[in-house]
Amino acid sequence: MKILVPVKRVIDYNVKPRVKADGSGVDLANVKMSMNPFDEIAVEEAIRIKEAGKAEEIVAVSIGPAKAQETLRTALAMGADRAILVETDEEVEPLAVAKILKAIADEEQPGLVLLGKQSISDDSNQTGQMLAALMGRPQGTFANTIEIDGDSVSVKREIDGGLETVKLTIPAIVTTDLRLNEPRYASLPNIMKAKKKPLDTKTPGDFGVDIAPRLTTTHVAEPPVRQAGEKVEDVAALVEKIKALGIA
Amino acid sequence: MNTLVLVEHDNNSVNDATLAVVTAAGQIGEVTALVAGNDCASVAEEAGKIAGVSKVLKADDAAYGDFLAENVAPLVAGLMDGYDAFLAPATTSGKNIAPRVAAHLDVMQISDILSVEGDKTFTRPIYAGNAIATVQSSDPKLVITVRGTAFEKAATEGGSAAIEDASGPGDAGLSSFVSREVADGGDRPELASANVIVSGGRALKDSETFEQIINPLADKLGAAIGASRAAVDAGYVPNDYQVGQTGKIVAPEVYIAIGISGAIQHLAGMKDSKVIIAINKDEDAPIFQVADIGLVADLYNAVPELTNAL
Ligand SMILES: Cc1cc2nc3c(=O)[nH]c(=O)nc-3n(C[C@H](O)[C@H](O)[C@H](O)COP(=O)(O)OP(=O)(O)OC[C@H]3O[C@@H](n4cnc5c(N)ncnc54)[C@H](O)[C@@H]3O)c2cc1C
Ligand SMILES: Nc1ncnc2c1ncn2[C@@H]1O[C@H](COP(=O)(O)O)[C@@H](O)[C@H]1O
Numbered sequence: 404m405k406i407l408v409p410v411k412r413v414i415d416y417n418v419k420p421r422v423k424a425d426g427s428g429v430d431l432a433n434v435k436m437s438m439n440p441f442d443e444i445a446v447e448e449a450i451r452i453k454e455a456g457k458a459e460e461i462v463a464v465s466i467g468p469a470k471a472q473e474t475l476r477t478a479l480a481m482g483a484d485r486a487i488l489v490e491t492d493e494e495v496e497p498l499a500v501a502k503i504l505k506a507i508a509d510e511e512q513p514g515l516v517l518l519g520k521q522s523i524s525d526d527s528n529q530t531g532q533m534l535a536a537l538m539g540r541p542q543g544t545f546a547n548t549i550e551i552d553g554d555s556v557s558v559k560r561e562i563d564g565g566l567e568t569v570k571l572t573i574p575a576i577v578t579t580d581l582r583l584n585e586p587r588y589a590s591l592p593n594i595m596k597a598k599k600k601p602l603d604t605k606t607p608g609d610f611g612v613d614i615a616p617r618l619t620t621t622h623v624a625e626p627p628v629r630q631a632g633e634k635v636e637d638v639a640a641l642v643e644k645i646k647a648l649g650i651a
Numbered sequence: 652m653n654t655l656v657l658v659e660h661d662n663n664s665v666n667d668a669t670l671a672v673v674t675a676a677g678q679i680g681e682v683t684a685l686v687a688g689n690d691c692a693s694v695a696e697e698a699g700k701i702a703g704v705s706k707v708l709k710a711d712d713a714a715y716g717d718f719l720a721e722n723v724a725p726l727v728a729g730l731m732d733g734y735d736a737f738l739a740p741a742t743t744s745g746k747n748i749a750p751r752v753a754a755h756l757d758v759m760q761i762s763d764i765l766s767v768e769g770d771k772t773f774t775r776p777i778y779a780g781n782a783i784a785t786v787q788s789s790d791p792k793l794v795i796t797v798r799g800t801a802f803e804k805a806a807t808e809g810g811s812a813a814i815e816d817a818s819g820p821g822d823a824g825l826s827s828f829v830s831r832e833v834a835d836g837g838d839r840p841e842l843a844s845a846n847v848i849v850s851g852g853r854a855l856k857d858s859e860t861f862e863q864i865i866n867p868l869a870d871k872l873g874a875a876i877g878a879s880r881a882a883v884d885a886g887y888v889p890n891d892y893q894v895g896q897t898g899k900i901v902a903p904e905v906y907i908a909i910g911i912s913g914a915i916q917h918l919a920g921m922k923d924s925k926v927i928i929a930i931n932k933d934e935d936a937p938i939f940q941v942a943d944i945g946l947v948a949d950l951y952n953a954v955p956e957l958t959n960a961l
Contacts, residue, residue, distance in 0.1 A: 419915055420778040429782050441897075497750070498759045521897060523916075525777055527762050529750030532720065536754035541721050541825035544747050547890065557829065561890045562743040563843070563899070568829040569719065581880060581897065582890055617759035622785040626776070629922055632943035634934075638953050641928070641946050642960040648926060650847050650872055650905055651961040 404458045404514035404551075404573070406449040408483065409504055410442040410465050412474040413524040422625045429524075429623065438474045441519025443481075444579040447586035448549060449517050450482040457551045460484050462511060466495050466503055472602065479597035480589030486602040491614065495607070497525075499614040501533035506610035508538060513574065515556065520545050520578040531578035541571035545580040652680030655708075655730060657739040657748065660686065660694040662716060667844050668740035670701065670804035675797045676738045677703045677805070678767040684708070684812070685730065687723050687819075689716025695814045702809035708817040715819075717828035718744055724751035726819025731756060736793035741900075742843075749796050758790035765801040779896040779919035799843060800902035800923055834889060836875075842892065845875030847905045850894055850921070853881035854910025854932075854950060861887040864950065865909065868958045877901065877921075879911045895920035910950050913938030930954065 414420055415435040423430045438446075449461045463478035465471040466489040475486035489503055508516060521528040535542035543549070543558025547566060550557045551573075559568045561580040571577075589597070607614045635641050645651050654676040659666040669684075676682045684698040687710040695709040708730065714722045727737060727748070737752055739745035741763045753760040764773040771788045773795070842848065849869040855861040861882065869876050877899070878892040894901055896919035906924035911917060913929070913936055921927070922941050929942035932949050939945045946953060 414778065416916070420781040422782045429778055496759050498754065498757070501754060523779065523896065526779070526896070527760070528746050529753065529760050529762060532747065532750035533754035533760075535720075536724060536751040539825075541823075542747070542751070543826075544720075545743060560743075562831075563891055564831075564833040565889060565891050566832045568831075569826050570829050571826045572824075580890075581893075582884065617790050618761065618786045618788055620784050620786050621772070623777075624783045624785075626780055626783050626922075629927075629941045631940050632927075632945065634939070634945040634947060638946070638948070638956045638960065641930075641944065641953075641957060644944050645905075645928070645957075645961065648905055 405460045405462065405511060406452060406458045407508060407511055407513040407516045408442070408445050408449050408461060408463050408478065409516070409518050409530070410446065410463050410474050410478050411439040411522050412436050412465060412467050412471040413439045413522055416440055416523055422623055426622045426624060428620070436470070438477050439519050439522050441521060441579050443586040444581070444583050445517040445519055446478045446481050446483060447584045448579060451584065452551060458514070462487065462513070464489065464504065464507055466491065466500050468492050475602055476597050477589065479600045480594040481587060485600055488602060488604045489607060490604055491607055493614055494616065495614050496616050496618065497527045497530040498533055498617065499607070499612060500530050501537055502612045503607055503610050504534050505537040506612060515573065516576045518576070518578045520580055531576050535576040538574070538576065541575050543569055543571050543575060543577040546577050547580055547582045549577060549583070652735040653733060654680050654682050654736040654738055655727070655734040656682055656684050657727070657737070657745060658684050658686045658694065658698050659740055659742060659744055660688060660691065662688045662691050663693060665694055665697045665701070667804065668742050668799050670807065671799040671802040672738050672740050672797045673701055673703050673805040674802040675764065675767060676736070679736055681705050683734065685710065685727065685817070687715040687726055689713050699812040699814055700808055700810050702806040704810045704812045707812050707814040709814050710817045710819060712818065712821055714822035718748070719826050719828060720748045720751045721823040721825040722821065723748050724755055725823065727752045728755035729819050730817060731792060736795060738795045738797055741796040741798050745796050749794055753794035756792055756794065758792055758794055759788065760794045760796065761786060761788060762796050763798045764795055765798055779915050780922070781915065798900060800900055839869070840873065840875045842875045842877055842899055842901060845903050847872045847874035848877045848901055848903045849874045849907045849909065850877035850879070850911060851882055851887070851909050852879040852911030853885065855882060855887055858887045864954050868954055871958055871961045879917050908938050909954060911938055912936050913941065
């Protein structure tokens with residue numbers, strides 16, 4: 404079985420995003436960028452499945468600017484076998500990303516596509532579900548545990564009330580949640596080795612996918628700022644404050 | 652415009668998350684409520700009473716009983732000929748189903764809207780709520796998920812909508828439901844709808860300590876219990892307690908953060924609370940930058956003392 408892992412280059416999760424003064428977007432100039440954290444979890448899970456002898460090859464894919472190569476090299480250093488960069492400087496919306504991934508899946512015929520549940524940049528939480536619909540395949544979103552058993556996969560999902568398990572026929576699309584695993588760091592020798600692993604570069608046009616956006620962002624604003632309030636001296640003072648709120 | 656709202660339910664009653672969606676949909680146009688489920692007649696009746704709902708579609712079929720996206724999304728897509736917009740709550744269930752509907756319709760979903768700004772124009776948070784984008788759709792139909800804390804809840808009484816049967820392709824044969832582990836919270840209010848939330852972080856050490864320190868205070872205040880990701884990852888509490896960018900979004904009257912540093916991902920989930928109270932031993936913890944009332948103290952002394960005094 405082959406596993407396809409889409410990885411997105413996003414603002415590093417430790418950076419506090421700043422809105423541009425002209426309201427045109429978030430300032431990404433000179434900001435540290437990294438692999439979307441949920442995608443690291445997806446890469447890690449793919450590697451564990453391969454290590455368990457249940458997959459032979461892991462292909463990482465990224466759609467984005469030339470710099471997204473770095474993200475793919477990270478995936479390769481962690482343990483992916485080869486990578487595909489679909490290069491474009493345009494912002495590609497989840498629907499178009501899903502269409503490109505579908506075209507790649509048609510060529511590669513993976514048994515599993517493992518995506519993150521959400522990009523921490525656009526916070527869309529839709530690409531995996533869209534890909535599953537376009538491929539006509541089942542989806543296990545927000546995965547907490549994945550178990551492959553022959554031609555099906557059981558996915559324990561993190562849902563609002565707790566956990567839910569669904570059984571999906573393979574090929575299947577799975578999106579990762581935080582508790583699925585703890586991603587490994589790439590070792591230095593593996594980072595060196597990753598430089599030699601194959602990385603193909605394509606364009607959206609190669610797949611015949613129209614990436615023209617459907618949504619126009621007309622304005623990006625700072626959220627209302629919350630002012631820090633006061634610090635109280637001791638518990639007694641806090642008790643007074645809480646009583647004044649009328650909740651106790 | 653005609654809108655179709657996905658009613659979230661457990662085959663017995665309507666989940667509260669639906670009510671905010673009805674309000675959002677009402678700002679776009681006429682509201683039809685879709686109840687897809689198994690033996691869900693009581694849900695359809697309840698949905699028909701929600702103020703603002705003008706029609707209920709009931710798709711009663713074993714295939715829809717467990718809300719599998721593979722089965723529900725084609726049903727919705729098939730019904731969309733008569734509607735301009737489909738709206739679902741931004742709950743785990745809505746987030747699972749709505750994008751699949753959007754792809755069937757070949758439209759982009761607008762996730763987690765905060766407001767309706769006009770014809771096909773909405774605001775939504777991006778970058779963990781550190782920016783609010785105004786987006787306009789050029790698609791022929793809209794697929795939207797609604798942030799529950801951003802809209803008033805529609806009244807559960809006052810409507811008298813007619814109920815019509817609807818049907819779809821049924822079981823897609825791609826997936827099956829196996830089991831659900833849902834903790835019974837007892838008398839404790841639900842996180843998403845609680846007036847008061849007491850939340851604990853990494854500083855609570857382990858599950859027993861979390862329970863010993865946080866639960867008595869929550870009991871005194873009739874509060875729901877929340878947690879930071881660190882507390883969930885460490886296994887102090889179940890995953891569905893996580894408040895934040897990638898967990899639950901809450902906006903109670905009072906949010907009490909105990910031993911939580913205030914990382915941007917946590918703030919994203921609670922900074923719209925009316926009053927934020929923080930207890931942390933580090934006076935420079937970022938949580939104090941958003942807290943209305945802060946107490947710099949060791950929680951192991953402060954929280955039991957507070958609980959006793961209330
Ligand atoms: C992709 C991604 C998604 C994420 N999503 C979320 C999310 O949805 N929600 C979320 O919460 N986090 C999320 N995080 C994690 C987030 O970045 C932080 O790591 C997390 O919120 C920290 O939890 P914490 O505040 O409990 O722990 P810490 O940051 O370790 O803070 C512990 C705090 O306890 C205080 N403390 C310690 N001992 C005591 C004591 N005895 N008395 C009083 N105070 C004490 C310390 O001063 C410190 O401020 C996400 C991270 C990533 C990468
Ligand atoms: N440009 C992209 N390149 C590769 N993968 C992507 C891209 N955009 C989204 N994804 C995948 O889809 C997941 C969900 O993203 P989103 O729907 O944008 O929140 C991410 O975690 C990635 O796995």
